[in-house]
Structure formats: structure tokens, C-alpha cells
Amino acid sequence: MRKSPLVTLSTLALGALALSGCGSEPDADTSGAEGEWPESITLSLVPSTEGEDLAEALDPLTGYLSENLGIDVEGVVATDYAATVEALGADQAQVAITDAGSLYNAIEQHDAELILRDVRFGATSYAAVGYTNNPDKYCEDEPVMATYDAAGTEMAYCNGIEAAGESATGDGPAGTDALANIDAGTEVALQAATSPAGYQYPIVAMQDAGVDTDNDIVEVPVDGNNNAVLAVHNGDAEVSFGYWDARDSIVEEAPEAAEDVVAFSYTEMIPNGGVAVTNTLPDDLVAELTTLMDEYAESSDEAADVMYDLVGLSDWTAETGDEEIARYGEILEMFAN
Incomplete structure (x- = not known):
């Protein structure tokens, strides 16, 4: 069922710039952890799109989220899947679209929350x-x-x-x-x-x-x-x-x-992979973000095309199947050495 796997774009200067400094401490003043929504959030992903104008490729998704959430949603390109985990851990990105192994690591290492799973050809x-x-x-x-x-x-x-x-x-x-x-x-x-x-x-x-x-x-x-x-x-x-x-x-x-x-x-x-969010976001923002991303592929023909072209997916689902991610983590650990 997987026909368009995500591709690591390790040479993109945009990704390196956007996520440089992921090892720094999170900024507690902008976390919104007490229920106040932040003025902006950052979404990190490893795209399947190849080309120079990745910011333009991200615009339809981030624009849709910004308009419906009423806050700025910025998109950055990660150099690899591990960078999406590091970004969440440092609170330099609050949302990550990433692979299953990175989801597991984000959950285990940074108490991230799995909110959506990737759908390819109707399956997660x-x-x-x-x-x-x-x-x-x-x-x-x-x-x-x-x-x-x-x-x-x-x-x-x-x-x-x-x-x-x-x-x-x-x-x-x-x-x-x-x-x-x-x-x-x-x-x-x-x-x-x-x-x-x-x-x-x-x-x-x-x-x-x-x-x-x-x-x-x-x-x-x-x-x-x-x-x-x-x-x-x-x-x-x-x-x-x-x-x-x-x-x-x-x-x-x-x-x-x-x-x-x-x-x-x-x-x-x-x-499959999915979407994880940092634990610094308030619950009501996470709930609305989850619903919006879950509905994105059906929101327009352009959205469906953007989703497939950008991350090789046909949809997201809120049926997260956490046990499959946990089992994947067990298998990863078997081969860690």
C-alpha cells in the first residue's frame, strides 16, 4: 500500500536554518501550557516534495490552519526525521508530521501527544x-x-x-x-x-x-x-x-x-507515521488542531493534492492506534545495537 514513501531532504538549507538550535531550552513564556493560546505555532515535517520552493508548497496547509485557528501557523522543513523529534523536544516546533519511529521517540523522550495517523491508500x-x-x-x-x-x-x-x-x-x-x-x-x-x-x-x-x-x-x-x-x-x-x-x-x-x-x-x-504535538500546547488548541488536520484532505481538491504531493498521504485519521506505535518502538529497540 505504500507507494510514495517520505524522502529525507538532507541538503535543504531551509531545514537546517529553521531547526538549527533545536538543542536550546524551550521558551516557557510562549508555550501556552496554562490554557492561553500562543500567538503562533510551528509545524515541522520532512516532505516528499522535491524542489526549491518548499515554503510555497507548505503555504496551503499552514494558511488553512492559520485561518481556521486564528493564530499564525508557520511551516518549516526538517532535515531528517530525527530533527522533527529534536524540534518538539526543544519546543522550537509544536507540531510534527513524521514517521512512526520518530513518533515513538517523541512520545517516549518528550511526552509528546500522538493526535493523528497517516492514511495511505485507505490504511494506517x-x-x-x-x-x-x-x-x-x-x-x-x-x-x-x-x-x-x-x-x-x-x-x-x-x-x-x-x-x-x-x-x-x-x-x-x-x-x-x-x-x-x-x-x-x-x-x-x-x-x-x-x-x-x-x-x-x-x-x-x-x-x-x-x-x-x-x-x-x-x-x-x-x-x-x-x-x-x-x-x-x-x-x-x-x-x-x-x-x-x-x-x-x-x-x-x-x-x-x-x-x-x-x-x-x-x-x-x-x-504509518502521523502527527504529534508538544505537551506545551493547551488542550483546546490541540483538539481544534486535530479536527482541522483530520478534515484537511476533504476540505478542497487543492488540499488533497497538496497533501499527497507534500507528504505522500491521502488523509489523516484521529484513530491513532497507539498500540501499533508502541509495538514499533519495541521492534526498533531490538535492532538499536
Whole structure:
């Protein structure tokens, strides 16, 4: 379901200037923590937009919030996700649109409040998918074709994780028992150790299925979800992992992959990012801000376009699913070293 992941724009001078000094102490006089609304608040995000005029790209969102809140809302571009956490902690930004790991860190380290979750293609979370070119080994039944609605493409699934002829849902965990068939010497394509769908959640799922991921598998390093699928398609690995449904990234160049690369397992769900606010904001401001941002994508056609272009989302939802963020934090800590 993730087709437009957020991209870190580490070279943007605007972000560096806007968030420089994040290590300084918060200004208690402007916090509004006692119920008085501040004259202005700052929103920090890592955009998916590429280009020089990012201030202009932010204007429709910050203008909408400013007009409806009756206070100035300023938008700044963070150099990376960690900078959004630092900005909240220093009260240099009071609102952050960021990834799930940063949400967890902001909550744990700075007592930030999670107010919204990102919605992409109708979902707030996604599974890591186990792909294979050897269905005889990993499928208990014949693969079936189901439609990946985000691309309108029929793709192959087995182990009952999707229903034949229906729209695929991508709901996990499912088919995880089949991971036990990854035996000693199996070539498994894995992405960087920081990738939730390409490494972290798959490693946990394989270990839960009894696979010795340190000694038994032959790791085939790949860079990116498309290359994870290509590794299986090209026969460089018997199994790979990527987000649901990463096959869409290669079917234009290799249409046969939709059927030849079979999805046989879904991990537990991985949370999308969302919106967090600092604990210095008064409750009634937070409540109104939450409602306004929740309604932004539906406020106009321009808003929907801005939201997708700016942060790669189709919507926000106030159904925050805090337990998924907490679980994500547990997984992050497993791989912290």
C-alpha cells in the first residue's frame, strides 16, 4: 500500500536554518501550557516534495490552519526525521508530521501527544510481505490471483492470505507458519537493517517461526523494495521481503512478476507515521488542531493534492492506534545495537 514513501531532504538549507538550535531550552513564556493560546505555532515535517520552493508548497496547509485557528501557523522543513523529534523536544516546533519511529521517540523522550495517523491508500498500517519464486516449498495451496487495487493489478498470493478474484487487503499477520520452511542455506534477500518492511519485521517473523536468522539463511543484500522483488524474480534469492505490495514497483518492466513472484506470508502490521504535538500546547488548541488536520484532505481538491504531493498521504485519521506505535518502538529497540 505504500507507494510514495517520505524522502529525507538532507541538503535543504531551509531545514537546517529553521531547526538549527533545536538543542536550546524551550521558551516557557510562549508555550501556552496554562490554557492561553500562543500567538503562533510551528509545524515541522520532512516532505516528499522535491524542489526549491518548499515554503510555497507548505503555504496551503499552514494558511488553512492559520485561518481556521486564528493564530499564525508557520511551516518549516526538517532535515531528517530525527530533527522533527529534536524540534518538539526543544519546543522550537509544536507540531510534527513524521514517521512512526520518530513518533515513538517523541512520545517516549518528550511526552509528546500522538493526535493523528497517516492514511495511505485507505490504511494506517501495512504488512511486510514474504515473496518467493518457489511456491511448491512455501505454499500449502495453489497460488490465487487477487487485485491490488492501488494499481489495479492482479497478483499471485497463497496460504489463504488473500481470496481468489477479490480485492487484496494486505492484512497481517497471515501465512507466517510458512516462514518455517526457510531452511538452512536458503538465500533470502533483505534490505538495510533500518528498514521495517525489508528487514526488521521479517527478521522478527522468521525468528518467531523458528528460523535461525544468524546462522541458517544466506543473506542477499538489496537496496530498496523494488530490488527485493527483483531478487526473487531474477532467481538471485528464493525469498525476499518488502512492503505490501512492492511487486507493483516492477510490473511495468517485468509484468510476469505479478504471477511468478508469489506473496506467501504477511508479517504483523507496520504503522504509518502521523502527527504529534508538544505537551506545551493547551488542550483546546490541540483538539481544534486535530479536527482541522483530520478534515484537511476533504476540505478542497487543492488540499488533497497538496497533501499527497507534500507528504505522500491521502488523509489523516484521529484513530491513532497507539498500540501499533508502541509495538514499533519495541521492534526498533531490538535492532538499536
